Amino acid sequence: MQRNSVKVSMAxxxxxPKYHRYLGELIEKDILRISSKELxxxxxxxxxxxxxxxxxxxxxxQQGYGYNVVELYKEIGHILGLDKEYKCVIIGAGNLGQAITNYEGFRREGFKLMAMFDINPRLIGNTIRDIKISDISELEEYVVDNxxxxxxICVPKENSQEIADTLVKANVRAIWNFSPSDVKVPEDVVIENVAINESLYTLTYLINEDNLDI
Amino acid sequence: MQRNSVKVSMAxxxxxPKYHRYLGELIEKDILRISSKELxxxxxxxxxxxxxxxxxxxxxxQQGYGYNVVELYKEIGHILGLDKEYKCVIIGAGNLGQAITNYEGFRREGFKLMAMFDINPRLIGNTIRDIKISDISELEEYVVDNxxxxxxICVPKENSQEIADTLVKANVRAIWNFSPSDVKVPEDVVIENVAINESLYTLTYLINEDNLDI
Incomplete structure (x- = not known):
């Protein structure tokens, strides 16, 4: 296929990822060909x-023939970079950090969790799914060495920017931030600020939409 | 203010919620007035x-005067319905469910967690932050009665649609779904499918974007 010279829009x-997920579900249902209309x-x-x-x-x-589901799934997986391996660390080994180690979309693809870090002495030294929890003071050296x-980032928002700064200093390529406050990074570092509560507040908006007295 | 007759676009x-969050952060920094340019x-x-x-x-x-940060924060909170109370239940009391009970944007606003439900006999009967974990067989009755x-929904994707169906039958107004598979609900029920991994796959896309051989 031809390389597209125009940068693909973020929209x-x-x-x-939605295409990837839906195509994966079609494969599970043994649907191997689909038209753009059905999809x-x-x-x-x-x-x-x-x-x-x-x-x-x-x-x-192919015109009048539809998409080959398996091929399209693989191509989109490739475009998303899901056919590579990514060495990851989780900072914050509380419930959210632990939930991510267990999250299907994380475990299944090429994400290789190497270590977890925390400040809580009761957590440091423990293992979760064979992953050791280390003292956060060791984060920078570990990221560089490995x-x-x-x-x-799965720490409270008070500490998230400091952790992000340490990760940037240690040359990570990307930060997936779950703290409910955006962290800022230099332009050459990829950042996704997740902000789970935004979808919750959208939900409450929609609950009230019809009665909004504005 | 005048009620807007046109439905506000989902975009x-x-x-x-982003406005709400940023305005909240401005208030924490004692910034009480801001222009649209600065914001x-x-x-x-x-x-x-x-x-x-x-x-x-x-x-x-006000033209040339900017926004009153506290007022705008409150107004947007009101538009988002955050000045009301919402009785909630969490289904799935594993790490993710527990993480949500602890999540700042959930705890702080008017979300009143009433009960948690699970199928795991080792969890049933326990309490998390004073919230009891009950057997999932009691879900429907509890939701109706309360x-x-x-x-x-914080259960694996295999069970998420069944749980959603039970919740709909029991007349919830909205479902916040964290299972990595969309659930379908009737039109009068509000649904937010969160799909955390979508932001992760966007991250890996952006890591590879410059080298994409398509």
Whole structure:
């Protein structure tokens, strides 16, 4: 396929994981071919939107024939970089950090959790799923020595920027931040601030939408 | 303010929690007045985008004077429905469910966690932060009897649709779903499927973007 010279918009990029997930579910159901119309129906998008999205990457379908589900799943996985391995560390070994070690979309793909870090003396030295919890003072050296690619921040918001700064100093490529406050990083570091509560507040908005007295 | 007759677009709605969060952080820093330009700079939006967004709700600023941060924070909190109380249950009392009971954006606002449910006999009967974990077979009756408004699903994807169906049958108004598979609900039930891994896969996309051989 031809390399696309135009940078793909973030709106399209953010839909790619959805394509990947829905295609994975089709494979589980043994559906091996699908039209853009049918795929659109499942995903709540129009057929033309789907064709446009996939055209950003050179297009995959054949006119009147639809998409080969397995092939498209693999291609999108490749585009998302899910066919590579990423060495990760989790900072904050509380419930959220532990939940992530166990999270399906994290465990299944090429994410290799190397170590966890915490400040709590009762957690330091323990292991979770064979992953050791170390003292946070060892974070920087560990990340440098082990070529860690992704740092996952699961600490309270008061400490998140400091942890991010340490990770940046130690040359991580990306930070996945779960603390409910955005952290700032230099431009060459990839950041995803998750902010779980935003979806909750969207929910409460929608609950009240019809009675909004504004 | 005048009620807006046009339905506000979901893109704007999804930005409202961000406004709320950033304004909250400004208040913590004792910044009590801000121009749309300055606010835009902090949030990575243009001043005109900010004015447009807030105009959907009647507008709040005064020309040449900027926004009153506390007032705007309160107004947006009100629009998001955060000045009300919501009775919630969590289904799945594992790490993720426990992490949510502890999550700042959940604890602080008007979310009243009433009960947790699980199928694991080792968890049933225990309490987490004074919240009892009950057998999942008691879910439907509990939700009906206690007028639960929001059900929070933290179970594996194999069981998530069944739990959602039970919650719908028991008349919840909304479901916040953390299982990595979308659940379907009738139109009158509000649903937010969180899919944490989507942000992770966006991260790996961005790590590889410059070397993408497509």
């Amino acid at each position: 399209v990029v953010r839909r790619l 659109g129906k499942i995903m709540g998008l129009t057929a033309s939107q789907i064709r446009q999205d996939l055209n950003c990457f050179g297009g995959f379908g 070529d860690i690619v992704i740092g996952i | 704007v709605v999804r930005r409202l 835009g700079k902090i949030m990575g939006l243009t001043a005109s985008q900010i004015r447009q967004d807030l105009n959907c709700f009647g507008g709040f600023g 007028d639960i408004v929001i059900g929070i």
